[in-house]
Structures are given as structure tokens and as C-alpha cells.
Amino acid sequence: MQLQQNxxxxxxxxxxxxxxxxxxxxxxxxxxxxxxxxxxxxxDPDHAAIEATGILNTLVEPEESVYGIPFPGSYVIGxxxxxxxxxxxxxxxxxxxxxxxxxxxxxxxxxxxxxxHADVSGEGVSISATLGxxxxxxxxxxxxxxxxxxxxxxxxxxxxxxxxxxxxxxxVEAPEGVEVAETRYPATVPFHxxxxxxxxxxxxxxxxxxxxxxNNGLREGDTFPLTVNVSYxxxxxxxxxxxxxxxxxxxxxxxxxxxxxxxS
Numbered sequence: 001m002q003l004q005q006n007x008x009x010x011x012x013x014x015x016x017x018x019x020x021x022x023x024x025x026x027x028x029x030x031x032x033x034x035x036x037x038x039x040x041x042x043x044d045p046d047h048a049a050i051e052a053t054g055i056l057n058t059l060v061e062p063e064e065s066v067y068g069i070p071f072p073g074s075y076v077i078g079x080x081x082x083x084x085x086x087x088x089x090x091x092x093x094x095x096x097x098x099x100x101x102x103x104x105x106x107x108x109x110x111x112x113x114x115x116x117h118a119d120v121s122g123e124g125v126s127i128s129a130t131l132g133x134x135x136x137x138x139x140x141x142x143x144x145x146x147x148x149x150x151x152x153x154x155x156x157x158x159x160x161x162x163x164x165x166x167x168x169x170x171x172v173e174a175p176e177g178v179e180v181a182e183t184r185y186p187a188t189v190p191f192h193x194x195x196x197x198x199x200x201x202x203x204x205x206x207x208x209x210x211x212x213x214x215n216n217g218l219r220e221g222d223t224f225p226l227t228v229n230v231s232y233x234x235x236x237x238x239x240x241x242x243x244x245x246x247x248x249x250x251x252x253x254x255x256x257x258x259x260x261x262x263x264s
Contacts, residue, residue, distance in 0.1 A: 003017050003019065003039065004035065004036065004037050004038065004039070007038060007039060016039075017039040018039055018040040018041070018042060019039070019040070019041050019042065020041075020042040020043075020044055020049060020050070020070075021041070021042075021043070021044065021069070021070070022044055022045055022047045022050060022068040022069055022070070023043060023045070024043055024045045025043040025045075027043075028041040028042075028043045029041075045068075046068075047068040047069075047070075050068065050069075050070045053075075055070040055073065056068070056070060057069050057070055114134045115130050115131050115132070115133060115134055116130070116131040116134075116226075116250040116251060116252050116253070117129065117130045117131070117250070118228070118248035118249055118250050119248070120246050120247075120248055122234075122244050122246065123234070123241055124150060124151040124154050124234050124241070125148060125149070125150055125151070125154070125232070125234050125244070126148070126149040127146065127147070127148050127149075127230055127246055127248065128146070128147045128149075128248075129144060129145070129146050129147075129226075129228045129248045129250060130144070130145050130147070131143075131144055131145075131214070131226075131250060131252060132144070132145060134253065135252065135253035135254065135255045136214070136216040136252055136253070136254060136255070137216070137254075137255050137256065138216060138217070138218065138219045138256075139215075139216065139217065140215075140216050141213055141214070141215045141216075142213075142214050142216070143211050143212065143213055143214070144172060144211070144212040144213075144214050144226065144228070144250075145209060145210070145211055146170050146209075146210040146211075146212065146228060146230065147207055147208070147209050147210075148168070148203075148207070148208040148210070148230070148232070149206070149207050149208075150203075150204075150206060150207075150208070150234065153236050153237075154234045154235065154236060155191065155202040155203060155204055155234070155235055155236075156168040156202060156203045156208065156232050156233070156234060156235075157200060157201065157202055157203075157232075157233065157235070158185060158188035158201045158202060158203055159185075159188075159201065160201065161200065161201065162196070162198040162200070165200070165233070166231065166232065166233035166243045167232075168185075168203060168208075168210075168230075168231070168232040169183075169229075169230070169231045169232075170183050170185075170210050170212060170228065170229070170230050171183065171228075171229045172212050172214070172226055172227065172228050172229070173226070173227040173229070174214065174224070174225075174226055174227075175218075175224050175225065177216075177217040177218045177224075178214065178215070178216055178217060178218060178224060178226075179214070179215040179217060180212060180213075180214060180215075181212065181213035181214075181215065182213075183210060183211070183212050184210065184211040184212070184213075185210055186203065186208060186209060186210070188201035188202055188203060189201070189202060189204060212228075214226070216252075216254070218254055220254075221254050222253070222254060223251045223252060223253050223254055224251075224252050224254055225249065225250070225251055225252070226249070226250040226251075226252060227247060227248075227249055227250075228247065228248040228249075228250065229245065229246075229247055230244075230245070230246045230247075230248070231243065231244065231245045231246075232244055232246075
């Protein structure tokens with residue numbers, strides 16, 4: 001459903017979409033008709049292709065009724081047939097959101113006009129938090145993107161950092177049932193301060209994009225909150241501003257599984 005709801009963005013990026021499962025052809029056809037799926041659905045009822053590609057879910061025992069399902073995930077395949085990126089999860093229920101595939105798998109931006117979003121500004125620093133999808137369904141994994149924009153001449157510190165200095169840290173608070181995975185920070189560059197022997201690691205001026213995977217385990221409700229905490233200290237080559245702690249609040253819409261979106 002997520003792929004179909006975002007098919008125009010894949011088309012705009014010249015990306016062909018298809019899905020494969022162990023369900024038989026008639027089940028695939030019924031699903032495609034019920035939910036108006038326009039991209040190819042490939043049936044692999046004897047799970048030959050699933051086994052050949054090494055994605056058979058080995059956590060499921062042969063005697064179980066769902067034996068043959070793959071580990072859930074997405075492949076990004078280049079025009080030469082080479083697998084360029086993989087997005088997979090151990091829990092067979094979990095799925096990456098379409099926007100996560102677009103950005104993390106393909107390195108493409110996506111439209112965020114209707115996505116849960118919040119922003120805040122400080123001296124020389126602007127911070128925004130945007131969910132990689134307009135809403136979430138049960139067992140969906142989406143990415144919360146925290147973008148920090150720095151004025152020219154400023155930098156923020158990353159890890160490791162000498163004692164007494166403030167690193168840039170992002171944490172997310174979520175209700176019970178919503179799992180927040182480890183925060184992913186971009187690479188830093190070495191930085192030296194005259195008169196100090198220790199080496200610093202900094203995020204340079206421009207846009208710093210920090211990613212936090214969110215795994216939704218909620219089945220019921222209309223929305224759920226996310227609280228994003230950002231701590232940092234902005235510095236120039238000669239001085240540092242006071243350490244800052246900023247909080248952003250997002251309200252994430254919660255959709256039931258397999259609910260068809262109304263025509264636009």
C-alpha cells in the first residue's frame with residue numbers, strides 16, 4: 001500500500017517498482033484488484049526466488065503455516081542488475097516506509113508538505129524534524145529526519161569530544177509501543193583548536209542531517225506524539241555560544257493496515 005500511495009514519486013525518479021511474495025497468483029491478483037495496485041506483483045509460491053536471493057525467513061519453522069515468507073525488506077537494483085542497497089528487518093511484520101526507501105535506499109528527496117513536521121531556531125542555528133511519511137501503520141519503520149542548518153562560519157561538535165565540551169546529540173521520546181532505534185549521525189571532520197592538543201570532530205556549516213528510525217507497534221488510535229530533544233553548542237573558530245537544548249513536538253497520524261487512500 002505504501003508503494004502504491006507513493007508511486008508517483010517513484011515514477012518521477014524513474015524508478016520501476018515491483019513486489020514479490022510467497023502468495024499464489026490468484027491471491028496476488030485479488031489483492032491488486034482490491035487495492036488498485038498498479039505495479040507488478042510477482043508470485044513465488046514455492047519460494048524458489050526467495051531462497052535463491054537469500055531472504056527466506058529462517059526464524060519461521062517449516063511446520064508453520066507461514067513458512068516460505070521472506071525477511072521483509074526492499075532491494076534497490078541498478079540498471080545493470082546489481083543490487084545497490086538493501087533495507088531489511090528480522091521481524092516479518094516490519095516494513096520500511098516508501099519515503100525511507102526513496103531517501104535511504106535511493107538517496108532521493110521526497111515531498112514533505114503533508115508530513116509531520118516541527119522546527120525551531122536559535123542564534124545561527126535552525127532545526128527541523130520531519131517524519132519520512134505522512135502517517136504510520138502498525139509494524140511500519142519510518143525515519144525521523146532532524147536537519148540542523150548552520151550559518152556560515154559555525155560548526156557543531158560530534159563524538160568523540162574532549163571533556164568540558166558539548167557534543168551534538170539527538171534523542172526521541174515516544175509512547176509505549178513505539179520503538180526508537182539508535183540515532184544515526186553523519187560523518188564528522190577533524191578540527192583543531194590552537195593551544196589545545198586534543199583533536200575535535202565537528203559538523204561543518206551547512207545542513208547536518210541526522211536520522212532516527214521509528215518502529216510503530218501501535219495498532220489503535222488516531223495519532224501518537226514524538227518529542228525530539230536536540231542538544232548542541234555552536235562555535236566559530238574563535239568562540240562558542242552557550243550550550244543549547246531545543247525540543248520539537250510532532251503528532252504522527254496513525255492509519256489502520258490496508259486502508260486505501262481516497263483518490264486525489
